Amino acid sequence: MSKLLVISGDNVGSNMGGVGVRNWELAYALSNHNDVTLAVPESTDIKSERVNILPFKLEGGDLRSVAQKSDVIILHGFVLHFHPYLAELNIPIAVDLYVP
Numbered sequence: 001m002s003k004l005l006v007i008s009g010d011n012v013g014s015n016m017g018g019v020g021v022r023n024w025e026l027a028y029a030l031s032n033h034n035d036v037t038l039a040v041p042e043s044t045d046i047k048s049e050r051v052n053i054l055p056f057k058l059e060g061g062d063l064r065s066v067a068q069k070s071d072v073i074i075l076h077g078f079v080l081h082f083h084p085y086l087a088e089l090n091i092p093i094a095v096d097l098y099v100p
C-alpha cells in the first residue's frame with residue numbers, strides 16, 4: 001500500500017468550491033487502495049475514517065515532515081509557489097492542472 005499525500009490549496013469542508021471538492025474526491029477515491037493524507041488549508045469540519053486529514057498553513061506552513069514519509073505527492077500547481085521545498089524532496093509529484 002502506497003502512502004499518498006494530497007495537498008489542497010483550497011478549502012475542504014462542508015462549504016467547499018470546485019478545487020476543494022476535486023481534492024476531497026481524489027483523496028477519497030485513492031484511499032480505496034492507498035494510505036492517503038489530505039492536507040487542507042487552516043482547518044476543516046470534514047471527518048473521515050478512510051482519509052487522514054491534516055490542517056496546515058498554506059502560506060508559511062511546513063509540510064516537509066509528512067511529505068518525506070510519502071511515496072507520492074499530489075497537489076494543485078500553485079501549492080508549489082508557497083511550498084517550493086516540496087520539489088526538492090526527491091519524491092514523485094503529480095500536479096493537478098485543473099482550472100475551474
